[in-house]
Amino acid sequence: MQAKQIREKYLQFFANQGHKVLPSAPLMPENDPTVLFTTAGMHPLVPYLLGEKHPMGRRICNSQKCIRTSDIDEVGDATHLTFFEMLGNWSLGDYFKKEAIEWSYEFLTKDLNIPLEKLAFTVFEGEEGIPKEVESFEIWQGLGVPKTRIAYLGREDNWWGPAGQTGPCGPDTEMFYWTGTDPAPAIFDPSDKKLALNAPHSDAGGWVEIWNDVFMQYNKTAQGNFVELAQKNVDTGLGLERVTAILQGKNNVYDTELFQPIIENVKILMTNAKSNPNDKMSNEERIRAERIIADHIKAAVFILAEGLAPSNIGRGYILRRLIRRTVRYGKLLGIEKNFTPEVAKIVVEMYADVYPELKQNQDFIFSELSKEEERFLDCLEKGIKFFEKLPSGQISGKAAFDLYQNYGFPLEMIQELVKEQNRSVDEGEFQKEMIRHQELSRTASAGQFKSGLADNSEQTTKYHTATHLMLAALREVLGDSVQQKGSNITAERIRFDFNLDRKMTAEEIKKVEDLVNEKIQANLPVVCQEMEVAQAKEQGAVGVFGHKYADRVRVYTVGSQENVCSKEICAGPHVGRTGLLGVFKITKEEASSAGVRRVKAILEKE
Numbered sequence: 001m002q003a004k005q006i007r008e009k010y011l012q013f014f015a016n017q018g019h020k021v022l023p024s025a026p027l028m029p030e031n032d033p034t035v036l037f038t039t040a041g042m043h044p045l046v047p048y049l050l051g052e053k054h055p056m057g058r059r060i061c062n063s064q065k066c067i068r069t070s071d072i073d074e075v076g077d078a079t080h081l082t083f084f085e086m087l088g089n090w091s092l093g094d095y096f097k098k099e100a101i102e103w104s105y106e107f108l109t110k111d112l113n114i115p116l117e118k119l120a121f122t123v124f125e126g127e128e129g130i131p132k133e134v135e136s137f138e139i140w141q142g143l144g145v146p147k148t149r150i151a152y153l154g155r156e157d158n159w160w161g162p163a164g165q166t167g168p169c170g171p172d173t174e175m176f177y178w179t180g181t182d183p184a185p186a187i188f189d190p191s192d193k194k195l196a197l198n199a200p201h202s203d204a205g206g207w208v209e210i211w212n213d214v215f216m217q218y219n220k221t222a223q224g225n226f227v228e229l230a231q232k233n234v235d236t237g238l239g240l241e242r243v244t245a246i247l248q249g250k251n252n253v254y255d256t257e258l259f260q261p262i263i264e265n266v267k268i269l270m271t272n273a274k275s276n277p278n279d280k281m282s283n284e285e286r287i288r289a290e291r292i293i294a295d296h297i298k299a300a301v302f303i304l305a306e307g308l309a310p311s312n313i314g315r316g317y318i319l320r321r322l323i324r325r326t327v328r329y330g331k332l333l334g335i336e337k338n339f340t341p342e343v344a345k346i347v348v349e350m351y352a353d354v355y356p357e358l359k360q361n362q363d364f365i366f367s368e369l370s371k372e373e374e375r376f377l378d379c380l381e382k383g384i385k386f387f388e389k390l391p392s393g394q395i396s397g398k399a400a401f402d403l404y405q406n407y408g409f410p411l412e413m414i415q416e417l418v419k420e421q422n423r424s425v426d427e428g429e430f431q432k433e434m435i436r437h438q439e440l441s442r443t444a445s446a447g448q449f450k451s452g453l454a455d456n457s458e459q460t461t462k463y464h465t466a467t468h469l470m471l472a473a474l475r476e477v478l479g480d481s482v483q484q485k486g487s488n489i490t491a492e493r494i495r496f497d498f499n500l501d502r503k504m505t506a507e508e509i510k511k512v513e514d515l516v517n518e519k520i521q522a523n524l525p526v527v528c529q530e531m532e533v534a535q536a537k538e539q540g541a542v543g544v545f546g547h548k549y550a551d552r553v554r555v556y557t558v559g560s561q562e563n564v565c566s567k568e569i570c571a572g573p574h575v576g577r578t579g580l581l582g583v584f585k586i587t588k589e590e591a592s593s594a595g596v597r598r599v600k601a602i603l604e605k606e
Contacts, residue, residue: 001112003244003258004354007063007087010238013107014089017099020056022550024065024085024355028306028315028486036315037067037303041088042235047571048092049168049216049233055530055552058094063087063240065355067299069318072325075295076288078252079208082322083299084241091234100213100234101139104175108211112247118178120187120207121145124159124171125152130218130226133158136173148186160214160235168229170217176207177246210246211238254291258350262294265346266333273334281332285412289329296326297340301347304365305357307485310372311593315486323372324379331380332412340373341366383407387417397429404430405437459491459603462581465526465574466516466603467494468558469584471542472566473515474498474599477508483542485596493587493602500597504589516584519566523579524559528572531555536569543569 001009011021025044027037038044041064048054064086074080091100108114121140126132132152140150152158161169178184187207216233218226241253250256254263267290281289300322303315310320323340330339344365352359383403390399395418403409411430418425467487475482478500488495533553536543541555556574559565575581582603592598 001247003240006244007240009111010087011061013111014061017103019059019061019089022060022062024062026306027065027067027303039066039068041086045090047573051231052572054092055554056550058092061089065302076291081241082295083302084239087238087240089236093231096232097135097215098139104211104213105143118184120149120176122151122153122158122174125154133171147190148188151188162220166220166222168216169220170215172212172214174209175211177210178206179208180206210243259294261350262343262346263290265343266290266293269335269339270333273336289333292329293326296322297343298347301344301365304368305361309368309594316593324376327373327376337377338370338373340369344369379407383409395425397426397433400425400430401433457491460489461573462575462603463489463494466581466584467496468566468568469516469519473512476515477511493600496599497592497596499595501595509586509589513584513586520578520581523577524565525577526574527557529555541567541569
């Protein structure tokens with residue numbers, strides 16, 4: 001079964017169960033301080049999981065495009081990816097465990113025709129203050145799953161959240177597929193109540209997780225107690241790439257049609273190259289390099305399609321890193337320069353029917369890839385000069401890591417350079433520097449997600465409303481072409497990116513401040529309405545119309561019908577009147593990336 005069929009079957013299955021099908025949300029979340037990129041389908045739904053009413057109802061589903069970079073160094077193995085699609089269905093205070101589990105089972109065994117003999121399931125074993133998930137266990141058993149294929153596991157394996165110190169959380173149940181050639185073994189022995197040696201998450205391997213149903217049942221309080229939520233939600237995730245590989249009998253995601261056309265193009269470029277990479281690389285190294293190029297180019301294409309350009313900060317830095325890793329692995333394979341746009345064309349062709357924004361923005365995508373590839377090749381030349389100035393003898397791990405971090409040299413390239421000069425490199429020290437860097441990166445990633453669902457405080461809500469006022473003021477001062485390019489809103493400040501190809505003047509900044517404060521002092525009402533996208537557009541609501549919105553949206557209007565100050569498509573939440581905000585002040589205006597400026601602002605007490 002092809003990936004496209006799986007995606008369509010999934011969405012149709014849940015549409016038949018009363019779910020509204022949503023378009024994929026952007027990879028760059030709006031008004032979400034928790035992540036640089038959308039890493040799961042639940043991120044765009046945070047306000048609704050907290051109780052806001054979704055304009056499309058209480059049952060929704062979609063195929064969400066996602067970017068995850070925390071395991072970027074693992075990309076190229078059987079399962080790790082930077083860009084992937086997550087199929088998900090959600091209940092926003094509607095159905096709960098029984099329906100979610102039964103539908104998961106039905107879709108796997110009937111629509112995808114996976115035999116029960118190839119499946120196993122895990123549920124939460126409970127702990128002090130939280131009961132054992134007997135209900136989920138009994139639901140699976142009632143569907144015909146033998147006790148030997150259901151295991152109780154702890155918090156590390158079968159619990160989700162909260163994202164921060166407090167907030168929504170709950171048990172989950174995970175579904176696993178047996179990839180071994182032998183008949184699937186038992187994962188649990190009911191007679192002595194012990195896990196089998198080859199149970200899911202054990203070192204033995206064989207079982208691969210394919211689906212996860214999360215039951216947001218509790219709210220964790222500041223005192224550490226778990227209180228039943230008034231609105232209980234279901235949040236699920238089924239990886240499209242992984243389930244495609246399983247259904248096609250592949251032992252890795254890269255052997256499916258989601259990657260093979262890209263990899264075949266890379267092989268053609270290698271064939272046309274002047275140098276022969278097989279002289280320098282093992283077959284395993286070559287395969288890994290091909291996979292990294294395919295994954296990173298795909299991720300870069302989808303990010304670029306949303307208008308982001310490479311830079312040295314935030315999302316732009318991650319994009320730059322993806323492109324430069326692609327180029328250096330291409331160089332290791334002997335591929336000639338300016339190859340990234342050629343590979344990108346394959347990605348656009350593969351996904352244009354599902355994600356039309358790729359075709360619509362292909363000129364920008366190809367141009368930015370070409371420019372960044374050229375910049376990096378120049379950087380490589382500077383790295384060679386840095387290398388040639390190093391003292392004779394063994395290259396220190398610190399110097400090698402500087403070549404890796406600052407000039408983009410992979411260890412393989414450094415090893416080639418030292419070999420040519422009959423020198424050596426301290427690989428042990430290099431690996432220590434790499435581990436330290438990875439730990440810092442993971443800590444930063446975790447910090448990005450620290451506030452999560454819990455960060456919906458009164459002060460954050462005020463800043464959210466102030467952001468709407470600021471965008472309206474920016475458009476009045478700088479022109480209607482100004483659009484939001486990203487934002488990060490916390491309880492301490494606003495960070496807001498918008499398109500502008502020059503620095504704002506001091507007079508313009510002051511004018512924006514004055515306009516926002518005028519609206520605050522006027523104590524204008526903030527009103528939410530649900531309407532069709534076409535109606536929102538007709539009324540002049542601000543939003544990037546096209547692929548990103550569902551059929552019905554929420555529109556927040558600041559001001560009266562006769563005197564509208566701001567009208568934006570937004571999930572909320574917002575204050576009821578602007579007079580609650582305080583005094584608005586811009587603290588900084590700076591460049592964010594090419595053609596994008598960044599404003600930081602705060603609200604002070606009167």
